[in-house]
Amino acid sequence: MIPTQLRTRLEQHVAAAVTSREAAVQVMKELQGHYGWLTDEAVGEAAQLLGLSPLQVEELATFYEMIYRRPVGKRVVHVCDSISCWAMGGESLLAQLAAHLGIGPGETTGDGMFTLLPCCCLGNCGESPTMMIGDNLYGWLTLEKAVEILQQESRSMME
Amino acid sequence: MSLQKGFMPKLIIDNIAVEVAEGVTVLEAAQSVGIHIPHFCWHPALGKAGACRVCAVKMVDGPVKGIQMSCMLPAQDGMVVSTTDQEAMAMRRQVIEWLMINHPHDCPVCDEGGECQLQDYTIAGGHGLRSYTGKKRTHINQYLGPHIEHEMNRCIQCYRCVRFYQEFAGGTDFGVMGSAGRIYYGRVEGGQLESPFSGNLVDICPTGVFTDKTARFRARYWDYDMAPSVCPHCSLGCNTVPAARYRELLKIVARRNDAVNGWFICDKGRFTNSVVNDPARPRYPLVDGRKVGWDEALDNLLLRIREFGAVHGPESLAIVGSSRLAMEAATLLYRLFAGIAAGSLCYFTLEEEADQARAAITHLNDATSASMGDVQEADLIALVDCDLLQDGPMMALAVRQAWRKGAKIFLVENDVAPEAQKGLPFEWQSVSLLSDIPIREARKPVIICGRGKGMQDVAPALTSGVKLAYLLGGPNAFGAALLSAGHGATTLAQAVASGKVKGILAVEVDIPPELLQGISFIAALDWRATAIVKAAHIVLPTTAWVEMDGTYINNEGRAQRFKKVMHPGLPIMGLDPAGHPPRRHETAPPGGEPRPAWQVVADIIERTGTERDVQPLSGQWQWLRHLDAESPGQRIWQNMKQVK
Amino acid sequence: MSVINDTKAIVIGMWTTWKHIFRRPVTLQYPEEKRIPYPRYRARIVLTRDPDGGERCVACYLCSAACPVDCISMQSAATEEGRRYALWFRINFSRCIFCGLCAEACPTMAIQMTPDFEICNRDIMNLVYEKEDLLIDGCGKSPEYNFYHHAGIGVTQRRGAGLEEKPPVDVRSLMP
């Protein structure tokens, strides 16, 4: 069950939208924020809020790559693997980060801190290679810089 | 693009000049002159999606040039199209090749094999050998209920299923999930598909993702006994093609008829095969439960009728037909009635059904009768006393199409409504009275009328331009009503109430037990093991609709011919305990005794000695004999002057 | 001159036949002497089994469709685990012309021709072979082939565990 406050907010949001599907991404994001990832329960709740069937919510949830339908760590590291970043060493960055964290792409570290995901273009080609953690975008990456950012993130989580 | 009204673009496709209406795609323009362009995602009922890329053509000249998807491109003036251009053919071949990259190549164990669009285009497209060496993507299947088998590995991502299921039919529990290489068509969790039109996924899938589970692993397309037929499960008369093999009805698929059912049929019509294959069906003529030959049974029937006449008087005998009796037999009933001087002739059992059918033949004429095609084009639809999903599910689909185009749907509150409103695939406004609906403001209003008291309100609402559709009781209810009115017949309920009925000759009719009290003699002609067949003294087995030629007149007064699909008889399946078919030669199939009802009635008439060589559909019904089963059918008013 | 040519032709012909009188006949005295046919000889048809012993036939109806004399009939069915097989399978050898089109059409290598050509019989019903009569314990030709390992439907193995297959996709996976 979600807090009444969140529910009310989402209901208002849905009511303000022209069609309920328009509000779907927002609702799913908020629910994801609440649960950490979009659980099956959250899908049901989203469907209820949006007046859609669970399947129709699921269609949208599985389509967007930043809606997580599987458990993730506290921080999700999206490493861009699109063409510009790839050309600038994004591929080896991902591999090195994976080696550093001791996990494969798509996996979560043992302490539940980081989930490493390759992703499509982050729209930051000018600063490639690039990655995104949460809502923060990092460019001009090298392995050292990336590791440092991860440590920062990890520290900020501790606090 | 020209916005001139009635502008007709002219283009040239493969050196053939084509002139089509504005907005028609190049693919359709080509089809109109008999040039077939391969396509998966495009479907005439669903339109375009541009998902499969297989309808590529080369635009040689005109406003667009180069390789284009013909299903996405509206025909424009001055286009010169080549479907056989090397470049286009190469494109199509390569598209097929990559559509086949993940295909499991399991055609031998796929029920679609032999009737598979993907198979046809793969062969025709020139992709014969697999050169891709990578691994194939796989999926886990879902259980989609007892009727539909799911095999996701065969999917080519054309989106036809989801476009039909959600957009066309309004289902919400099935859809497409994921993106890119993970696309999955299914439900959130396995389970029965909720839409009453889910069976059409089988027809619409161009490959074997959805196959008919009821006919799973039974036969191949080339082995089917098939013929154009008409669905007998409600009064709408949807066009079907039943497929049978080894005297067993395996499956039923939809047959296109734009005026009636369009491209689809409902699940009730598709998956109700068991009544035909029922082992308990009457297969042999029975006299007092004893198997006899036809001659003996008919002689015995005549003898019993005479004895009965001697004891109770011939006027105590009622001849009862029904709304599921085909026109052939129904038209002969009056001659039988006259031949044996019976007391009552009934085409309906209950008063309510008769009233409704009577209302239909009274109010409907060529101008006022709404076909399902008309319903789809309507801009205002009023539902009066309807249980759409029960009495005519395809009508609900037709209403949805109108609703999708912006029609307003009104539902008159009534006593039928509460549970019937559930699951209707469209949105409506409830009103308490038919007169509350602004019918006069609509351009193409249609009233759809079911059973119930609301019927009486319809007549006052009929003004010019309003079309009317009834949901009647059986596939030939309209025809039965015409005959009933023509011969001044009563209903069985009335006849029994008057107290003079002592014996019943039941011709393919279900009679509730309360009407059978005090009846001393029952003879039944039927192909279903109904209660009255079990109670009858003499049983004459008749053929099911798939086992004979016949004619039904549907709810809008459209006469439609159905053809014999299979021979009557016990299915080979299960005939021999050893597993295989019997190892002996026989000239006739076991259990193949049933005869068409009209033939049995004709035999009885001939034995009464009044007539010889009795043929069905004579006199004013003669025109029905020439009805083409593959035509869209004919409305009665164009052919019969006597009918008002 | 044509008369000379014609006469010559006749004489040459007569000489040729004369020579053949003294040739060794090619005839084999069949019941006493038997010719051993080549392994690819097309005679009695059998149904073979997978290397792991399962019936190869999936009752796909392709052989009966290919048969020009309609001598093959069958009924397909499914086992509990979803394996498609022939509930019954019948070849009427009194009709069969041993053309081999069925074996050619067979996608699972189930139906194969053997060199056993001596199946004559006095009672024609004895020439109607049922599945029990046709099924042999062995693979015949192509001993290593197993259709179910190639067709991605997961009957003899988990789905996605066949040859040339990736494990099943998880639609809710985090990976793009």
Add this chain to the structure above:
Amino acid sequence: MFDPIDIAITLGKILLVFMVIMTMAAYLVLAERKLLGYIQDRIGPNRVGPFGIWQPLADAIKLFTKEDFKPAGADKWLFYLAPAMAAIPAIMIFAVIPFGAPLTLFGRQVTMQVSDLNVGLLLFVAFSSIAVYGVALGGWASNSKYALLGSIRGLAQLISYEISMGLSLVPVVMLARSFQLSEIVGAQEGCWFIVYQPLAFIIFMISILAECKRVPFDIPEAEGEIVAGYHTEYSGMRFSLFFVGEYINIVVLGGLAATFFLGGWHGPFLPPVLWFFIKVLAVAFLFIWIRGTLPRMRYDQLMMFCWKVLTPLALLNILATAWFILLKG
């Protein structure tokens, strides 16, 4: 007037000749099948007895026990008569053929000939003409299109080749100055007529090939075109009469060829009867050999060959012979 011993001897000769001819005809069938087999690198019949020698017996049993079938609408009497008309004249001809040197038996001179008619050659021509009726009536009476076509063809062919055959024999008569076959044989004691008359011999051989309706002149039977021609509708015993008649014809015509051109029973070292049989069998072998080699002629080619080639040649040959005899005095 009639010496009983004479009558007995004659009856004995008739019986002997009949038995021998029937046996020869039967074994000729086997010989033909065997020989054709060898020519075609096969073995031929070898199942009934060693080397298939009882095959004719088996054939006879088969033919005797077969259903005697008469087609609907056939002319009953003619249908039954025709096979006999084909076989009997062929046997009758043998009555005039001398098959050996006269013997002295019981103090009597016994000619190895059933009847030494002074018009023996004419009798042969007459009887071989009667044999035409068997073909004509058999085909007509069958009420079948194939049989009728076959008999029409046969009629035309037999009548035509009768003429060339008759004409080819005229020089023989001129040389022997007799129609009596014993005298014709006698005239060849020193030198066979084949030496004087090679052309007449060839014409005669070709003509008797056609008379026997054998390949390459078997168009009345032509299996490939008209099933079996005039005897299509016959079965069992009646068919076998036609069939055996053909082989009797071979024996008889072989005997005649020997008589007219090959010195009859004359020959060194071996007994005369044996010489005669050797010659007959040589002709029969030639027939079979030809059958194993040549294809069937076309109908028009056949007729043209007779009327435009053989008959004029035979006439020229007569003129040349006459001129020669006149010159020689």
